[in-house]
Amino acid sequence: MDGYSVLLVDDEEEFVSALSERLMLRGIEVEIALDGEEALARMKEKPPDVVILDVMMPGLSGLEVLKMIRGSHPQTQVILLTGQGSTKEGIEGMRLGAFDYLIKPVDIEEMLERMKEAVKAIGNG
Amino acid sequence: MSSFINKLRELIPKSIKDFPDYGEGPRRYSLLRKNLILIICAIALLPLVLMASINYLEYQSALKEEMVKPLRRLITSTKHTLELFLTERESTLRLLIRERSFEELREQKRLVHIFQSLKHEFPEFVDLGLIDSSGLQRSYSGPYGLLGKDYSGQTWFHEVQVRGVHISDVFLGYREFPHFVIAVKKDTVAGDFYVLRATIDTEKFNNLISGISLRPGSDMFIINRQGVLQTPSRYHGNVLEKSPLPVPPVSQEAVISEVVDEQGEKLFGYAYLRGSSSILIVTKKPGEVLGGWFALRGELLLLFIVSTVIIIFVAIKTSRLLVDRIQEADQKRESVYIEMEHTSKLASLGRLAAGVAHEVNNPLAIINEKAGLLKDLVQFSKEYQDRQKMLSLVDSVLGSVSRCRDITHRLLGFAKRMDVKVETIYLNQLIEEVLGFLEKEAFHRNIKVELKLAPELAPIAHDRGQLQQVFLNIINNAFEAVEDGGNIAITTREQEKHAETIEVEIADDGGGISVEDLKHIFDPFYTSGKVQGTGLGLSIAYGIVAKCGGDIKVHSAVGEGSTFTVKLPKNCATA
Numbered sequence: 001m002d003g004y005s006v007l008l009v010d011d012e013e014e015f016v017s018a019l020s021e022r023l024m025l026r027g028i029e030v031e032i033a034l035d036g037e038e039a040l041a042r043m044k045e046k047p048p049d050v051v052i053l054d055v056m057m058p059g060l061s062g063l064e065v066l067k068m069i070r071g072s073h074p075q076t077q078v079i080l081l082t083g084q085g086s087t088k089e090g091i092e093g094m095r096l097g098a099f100d101y102l103i104k105p106v107d108i109e110e111m112l113e114r115m116k117e118a119v120k121a122i123g124n125g
Numbered sequence: 126m127s128s129f130i131n132k133l134r135e136l137i138p139k140s141i142k143d144f145p146d147y148g149e150g151p152r153r154y155s156l157l158r159k160n161l162i163l164i165i166c167a168i169a170l171l172p173l174v175l176m177a178s179i180n181y182l183e184y185q186s187a188l189k190e191e192m193v194k195p196l197r198r199l200i201t202s203t204k205h206t207l208e209l210f211l212t213e214r215e216s217t218l219r220l221l222i223r224e225r226s227f228e229e230l231r232e233q234k235r236l237v238h239i240f241q242s243l244k245h246e247f248p249e250f251v252d253l254g255l256i257d258s259s260g261l262q263r264s265y266s267g268p269y270g271l272l273g274k275d276y277s278g279q280t281w282f283h284e285v286q287v288r289g290v291h292i293s294d295v296f297l298g299y300r301e302f303p304h305f306v307i308a309v310k311k312d313t314v315a316g317d318f319y320v321l322r323a324t325i326d327t328e329k330f331n332n333l334i335s336g337i338s339l340r341p342g343s344d345m346f347i348i349n350r351q352g353v354l355q356t357p358s359r360y361h362g363n364v365l366e367k368s369p370l371p372v373p374p375v376s377q378e379a380v381i382s383e384v385v386d387e388q389g390e391k392l393f394g395y396a397y398l399r400g401s402s403s404i405l406i407v408t409k410k411p412g413e414v415l416g417g418w419f420a421l422r423g424e425l426l427l428l429f430i431v432s433t434v435i436i437i438f439v440a441i442k443t444s445r446l447l448v449d450r451i452q453e454a455d456q457k458r459e460s461v462y463i464e465m466e467h468t469s470k471l472a473s474l475g476r477l478a479a480g481v482a483h484e485v486n487n488p489l490a491i492i493n494e495k496a497g498l499l500k501d502l503v504q505f506s507k508e509y510q511d512r513q514k515m516l517s518l519v520d521s522v523l524g525s526v527s528r529c530r531d532i533t534h535r536l537l538g539f540a541k542r543m544d545v546k547v548e549t550i551y552l553n554q555l556i557e558e559v560l561g562f563l564e565k566e567a568f569h570r571n572i573k574v575e576l577k578l579a580p581e582l583a584p585i586a587h588d589r590g591q592l593q594q595v596f597l598n599i600i601n602n603a604f605e606a607v608e609d610g611g612n613i614a615i616t617t618r619e620q621e622k623h624a625e626t627i628e629v630e631i632a633d634d635g636g637g638i639s640v641e642d643l644k645h646i647f648d649p650f651y652t653s654g655k656v657q658g659t660g661l662g663l664s665i666a667y668g669i670v671a672k673c674g675g676d677i678k679v680h681s682a683v684g685e686g687s688t689f690t691v692k693l694p695k696n697c698a699t700a
Contacts, residue, residue: 012487012490012491014491014494014495015487015490015491015494018491018494018495018497018498019494019497019498021498021501022494022497022498022501025498025501025502025505083483083486083487084482084483084486084530084533084534084537104486104487104489104490104493105486105489105490105492105493105494105526105530106490106493108497108501
């Protein structure tokens, strides 16, 4: 089930640029947003299959963005990125409808695995 | 008033007023105890001493008054009796001389008759004689045959001429018995005079005195102004002997004083007899009077000594108890303070660790992705020149990132102790699980781990992850301490059948821990420097165990290995 689209949301540009390139190398369509509002704008333009969403961001927090996405695009799956020691936010996110959460720094293989599962979940849902 | 209080305050030594400082160390408590004893004794004894002194003086003066009063009464009444006796005899003679003319009295026969009727009334009269103005005895009735005796040269004759009356001192007459003389004078119309002279036996006089019943030890007698006894006495010599007592100054009123002579202390009272040169003396042994006083004084003294001993005893006991309590409280407070200090140190270090972990985490994520991208690029382009070398370099970077992640993970674990879930845990099983992690290292280094697990150890309620961390950290510590081929023994036991706690002992035969290191062994980030480590392991273990009311004790000496004893309560309420 290749060829799905991903929206990467994180305020660390260095992190997002490197990660997006790696995902693209693996044939995934990637869009980037550096904060919550940009993310919501991109969602309006072209909703992706999966959103990788950092929890800790300036402005709109990850969890707030998550709530909005779940409200406007129930078909899109959200995977949260949390820092170490912030698993509480991850669990809280899952309660709010996130598909899963990953702890930074993330292993690329694990992330691909989760995304595949998320995309599969769309098909089933 | 306030200046008086200030003055009082100045009287108190500075060492008592100042509460001993902490700087005094253990001496502070002995000082405090001493001061307390002094203060309590002073407060309790001062009123006692005052009361005892006041009582003493009051009783003494009251008793003295009680003793002096009857003596004074006795002297006054006896003095009056004696004076009455003398006045009576003197008046009788005056009456005789006034009623009878010189001629009547000069008649020997008449005088004898008068004398006989006189003697009938007053048998103590010994003789009676008439003396004319030239001092010649003109008639006489009595046993001595003094008719014609010339008294003109004698002092009493001159005195009677001047004063009209004379009462002599006692003297021994021809018959060797003591008597005294009363003489009265009558002036005639012609300007001449004559004198009636009578001798009186002192026997009657003596009877008057001895008739007064005196207690043993007391004495009553009369002396003249030269201190010669006029009546016999019990303790001060016979009649006409010199009295050992000094002649007191003139006083018509009774005077009482205390004198001390060879017989000891005694009360001495006297009064001068009116119209005579005699002094009435009364002495009284105070022992007889003061017996009651001495008994009372003894009781007072005994009471005082007993009270003082009790007060001092109570003061010492109370002070000791009080100071011991204070010392105990101080020690408790100090240990709580140290514990608090340790806890707050741990808490602030926890916050610091969490901050560091969070801050490091983001750049770590970037490094991870950049290095990952680098690896991807190399892997995806097949014809790259130093492909293998590049891949191994990137793997090394990724490996280091992973190590950093472990460190931040542990830092956060230290800060938060992770999420807690209390479940029933069998310690024996848990220890075997933990040893599973170290199996490989034990095998490679040939370390022998001996398990002495109590077969029926009660389960405990605790968080599994935390307990694993505790034992992993301590056992890991033991692994680091021993040489290759060393020995580690792990023992589990319950102190008693239904004890509140379970003990786990981890003993190694490694190099031991120095005294200096032992002091800081549970401080975070403290390492002995010999082995590499974060210095957090034992601190985390201690924090977990202490939080749930347990304890970790270390017994170690350099060269003798170390023994860690973990005491865990069976029910960890706060886990």
